[in-house]
Amino acid sequence: MVLSVPAHAKKLWDAWNIKGNIILSLFLQVLLILFAPIRKWRGGKWGKCLHMLIWLAYLMADWVAGVTIGLILSNRMKSSAEDGDIQTLWAPFLLLHLGGPDTITSFALEDNELWVRHLLGLILQVVSTAYIFLISLPDNKLWLPTLLVLAAGIIKYVERNRALYLASFGNLGDDWPPSEWGDELPIPFEFQEMDKMEDFDDSEQSILWTAIHHFGTIKMLLVGPLLSPYQCSEIRETFLQAGNIPSQHQEEKPSRHQEVNPSRLLEIIEIELSLLYEVLHTKLPVVGCKVGYIFRFITMSCILGALLSFSLFKKSYKLEQFDMWLTYGLLLGALVLDFISIIYLLIFSDWLLVAYVQITKSRLFKKWRWATKSRLFKKWRWSTAVSQMNFITYYVKDYPIWLRDFGDFVRIRPLLEVIKGIRCLSSQNFKEDSDWPFIFYEVRELNEYLNLKMADSSQTVLEASQVWRYSRERALRCFDDSQREDITEIIEELDYTKSVLTWHIATELCFLEKHQSSNNHRALCKMLSDYMFYLLVMRPAVMAALSVSWKAVFEDTLAETEILVRRSSPSNEKDARTKILQLIPHVRNPEKDRNRSALFAASALAKCLKQLNGSYPWEPMSKVWVQLMCFAAMNCRPHIHAQQSSKGGELLTFVWLLMNHLGLGTHFSSHC
Incomplete structure (x- = not known):
C-alpha cells in the first residue's frame, strides 16, 4: 500500500512553504536581536530557560534561511512560476538573516571555531542567491531592489564571518598590537x-x-x-x-x-x-570601527533604496496583496532591526568607548559623561545571581529506587540526574556591598601569604599542590587553638573534592542548628557552600581539573546517607532534614570511613566547629570557603571561564579575574 499526500495538503504546502519559512525566519531574527543581549546579565532558572530559547532560535535561524533559499531556487527553475520576481526579491533577505543580528554571532565558543564552515556556507548561499537573481534577468521588473538587498545581504553575511574569525582562539589576540608599556602588553x-x-x-x-x-x-x-x-x-x-x-559606603577596614x-x-x-x-559573541568588534560604520551606512542605504524603488516598481507590476505586505514587512523589518542594533551599540555596550576613542583619537573623551552611563547600565553587565544547591535537598528529592533502576536499564540515568538537579536548583543575589569586599580582602591576603611562602622557600613559582596546602594552612589559622588541632586531624588527608563535600555537609549541619543568630558571615558561608556544591554537581566542566573522583565520592556519600537515615517518603523537606540531623552519628575520628564517603568526616567536623557557647565561627568558615573557591577558580580552564560571560556571569569567573589582577596566577607553575 502506497501512502499519498492529500491534494489539498500538497496545494497548501506549495502555496505557503516559501512564505511561511520567510515569516518564520523574520520572527527568529526579531527573537534573537531582542533577547540575545539579555543572556549576559540574566542568571538563575529564568536565565536557563532564556538560554534554551536563544539556543533553539539560533539553530533554527540558519537552517530555515538556508532551506528557504533552496526552495526559491527550486521554484525558479520551473519556468511556470508566476510569482518568480517577488520570490527572487525575497531570496536576498535570507542572506540578511543568515548574516544574523549584531547582538549575536555565536551561541557558544565552539561556534567561533567553525568559522571555516560558515565561510563555506557564505560562498554557497551567495552563489545560490546570485544565481536566482541572474536567471530572473532580463524580465525581472524588480531587479533594482533585488540587487540592492543582495548587496546588503552579502555585507551582513561577511560581517558575521569576520566576527567569528576574529573571535576564534587562533585569532583572538591578533587585533591588539604590542605596546610600549613593556613585555608587549596588548593594549590599543x-x-x-x-x-x-x-x-x-x-x-x-x-x-x-x-x-x-x-x-x-x-x-x-x-x-x-x-x-x-x-x-x-x-x-x-x-x-x-x-x-x-574611596566610597561613601565603604565599610571600615584596617588602615592598610x-x-x-x-x-x-x-x-x-x-x-x-x-x-x-x-x-x-557579537558583531561589535567588526561594526564598531570606522570601516564597520561605513559598511553599515552602505547596508542601510541599500535597504532604504530598495524600499523606495520597490514602492515605485510595484505600481507597474501586479502583486498579490499578501505578497506586497510581506515584502514591505521584510524591508521595514531590516531597517528596524538595524536601528535596534545601533541603539544596542549606543546604550548597552561598553565597546562603544573603544570605538569612540579609535575614531576620534582625541581628548574629547574626557568631556563625555561616562559616569552616568556606567551607573545607569551597570545592572546590565552581569546577573549578580549565584546558583545554589545543597546536599540535603538533593538527597530528599532523589528518585524512587525503581525509577533509578529503570533509568539504568534504558540508559537515561544522566538525563534523570540533570532533571533532578534543575528541581533542586535555586539562586541567591550576590551582595556587592558586603560579600565582595570580604572576598577581595581575603584573596588579597592570600596573595601576600603565598608571596611570603615563596620568599621563605626561595621559589619563584609554586605547584598547585603547594598552593592548596598553603591555602589550607592559612585558612585554619583563623580558628581558635582549641579547634584547629581537631579540624586539622579530620581534614588533613582529604583531597580537594572530598574537602568541598565535607565542608559543605558540615556547613549545612551547622546552618540548620536552631537558635542561630543571623549575621553577614553566616549568610555568606551558606551561599558559598551551596554555590560550590552546585558547581560540583551541575557544572562538572568547571571543576573537571579537580574533581576526577568526584562522582564516586558523591555516590558513596549518598548511599551512606540512605543507610543511616532509612527514609521512607518523608512528608516534607524540613522533617527529612530533622531526621538526618538526628540520625547521623557524630564520630570523633572518621579515619576508617574516609575511603567510603565524606559523611562521617563532615559530621565530626560539624561537632568540632561548635563552640562552647553553642555558636559557630562563621567568619573563619567563610574564609575557608573563599580559599576553596579560589583554588577552583585558578585551576579551571580559561576557556571555561570565557564561556560564562554569555550565561549571566559566574562568581567563580569574577574571582578568577580578581586573582589574576592581583598577581595570584603567577604562583602556579602551569595552568590546567
Missing part, C-alpha cells in the same frame, strides 16, 4: 596616550580606562602563555590604583585596606567581562 595604541592626559582623576573615567587597559590581559590569559612577572606587577599596580578613590575600594574594582571586572562577551 589609542589608549596608550590616555595615561599622559592631565588631570585624569575622574572616578568613572579611571574605571573605564583601567578595564580597557586590562582587557588585552584577559585575551592573553585565554589564548597565550602565562604573563611575565613584570606584566603581573604592572597589572596589579594599575588595578589597585583604580580603586584608590582603607586605600582600596573593592566596589570600584568589581566594576572594572564587570566591564572587562562585558567587553569579552561582545568580542566573543
Whole structure:
C-alpha cells in the first residue's frame, strides 16, 4: 500500500512553504536581536530557560534561511512560476538573516571555531542567491531592489564571518598590537596616550580606562602563555590604583585596606567581562570601527533604496496583496532591526568607548559623561545571581529506587540526574556591598601569604599542590587553638573534592542548628557552600581539573546517607532534614570511613566547629570557603571561564579575574 499526500495538503504546502519559512525566519531574527543581549546579565532558572530559547532560535535561524533559499531556487527553475520576481526579491533577505543580528554571532565558543564552515556556507548561499537573481534577468521588473538587498545581504553575511574569525582562539589576540608599556602588553595604541592626559582623576573615567587597559590581559590569559612577572606587577599596580578613590559606603577596614575600594574594582571586572562577551559573541568588534560604520551606512542605504524603488516598481507590476505586505514587512523589518542594533551599540555596550576613542583619537573623551552611563547600565553587565544547591535537598528529592533502576536499564540515568538537579536548583543575589569586599580582602591576603611562602622557600613559582596546602594552612589559622588541632586531624588527608563535600555537609549541619543568630558571615558561608556544591554537581566542566573522583565520592556519600537515615517518603523537606540531623552519628575520628564517603568526616567536623557557647565561627568558615573557591577558580580552564560571560556571569569567573589582577596566577607553575 502506497501512502499519498492529500491534494489539498500538497496545494497548501506549495502555496505557503516559501512564505511561511520567510515569516518564520523574520520572527527568529526579531527573537534573537531582542533577547540575545539579555543572556549576559540574566542568571538563575529564568536565565536557563532564556538560554534554551536563544539556543533553539539560533539553530533554527540558519537552517530555515538556508532551506528557504533552496526552495526559491527550486521554484525558479520551473519556468511556470508566476510569482518568480517577488520570490527572487525575497531570496536576498535570507542572506540578511543568515548574516544574523549584531547582538549575536555565536551561541557558544565552539561556534567561533567553525568559522571555516560558515565561510563555506557564505560562498554557497551567495552563489545560490546570485544565481536566482541572474536567471530572473532580463524580465525581472524588480531587479533594482533585488540587487540592492543582495548587496546588503552579502555585507551582513561577511560581517558575521569576520566576527567569528576574529573571535576564534587562533585569532583572538591578533587585533591588539604590542605596546610600549613593556613585555608587549596588548593594549590599543589609542589608549596608550590616555595615561599622559592631565588631570585624569575622574572616578568613572579611571574605571573605564583601567578595564580597557586590562582587557588585552584577559585575551592573553585565554589564548597565550602565562604573563611575565613584570606584566603581573604592572597589572596589579594599575588595578589597585583604580580603586584608590574611596566610597561613601565603604565599610571600615584596617588602615592598610582603607586605600582600596573593592566596589570600584568589581566594576572594572564587570566591564572587562562585558567587553569579552561582545568580542566573543557579537558583531561589535567588526561594526564598531570606522570601516564597520561605513559598511553599515552602505547596508542601510541599500535597504532604504530598495524600499523606495520597490514602492515605485510595484505600481507597474501586479502583486498579490499578501505578497506586497510581506515584502514591505521584510524591508521595514531590516531597517528596524538595524536601528535596534545601533541603539544596542549606543546604550548597552561598553565597546562603544573603544570605538569612540579609535575614531576620534582625541581628548574629547574626557568631556563625555561616562559616569552616568556606567551607573545607569551597570545592572546590565552581569546577573549578580549565584546558583545554589545543597546536599540535603538533593538527597530528599532523589528518585524512587525503581525509577533509578529503570533509568539504568534504558540508559537515561544522566538525563534523570540533570532533571533532578534543575528541581533542586535555586539562586541567591550576590551582595556587592558586603560579600565582595570580604572576598577581595581575603584573596588579597592570600596573595601576600603565598608571596611570603615563596620568599621563605626561595621559589619563584609554586605547584598547585603547594598552593592548596598553603591555602589550607592559612585558612585554619583563623580558628581558635582549641579547634584547629581537631579540624586539622579530620581534614588533613582529604583531597580537594572530598574537602568541598565535607565542608559543605558540615556547613549545612551547622546552618540548620536552631537558635542561630543571623549575621553577614553566616549568610555568606551558606551561599558559598551551596554555590560550590552546585558547581560540583551541575557544572562538572568547571571543576573537571579537580574533581576526577568526584562522582564516586558523591555516590558513596549518598548511599551512606540512605543507610543511616532509612527514609521512607518523608512528608516534607524540613522533617527529612530533622531526621538526618538526628540520625547521623557524630564520630570523633572518621579515619576508617574516609575511603567510603565524606559523611562521617563532615559530621565530626560539624561537632568540632561548635563552640562552647553553642555558636559557630562563621567568619573563619567563610574564609575557608573563599580559599576553596579560589583554588577552583585558578585551576579551571580559561576557556571555561570565557564561556560564562554569555550565561549571566559566574562568581567563580569574577574571582578568577580578581586573582589574576592581583598577581595570584603567577604562583602556579602551569595552568590546567
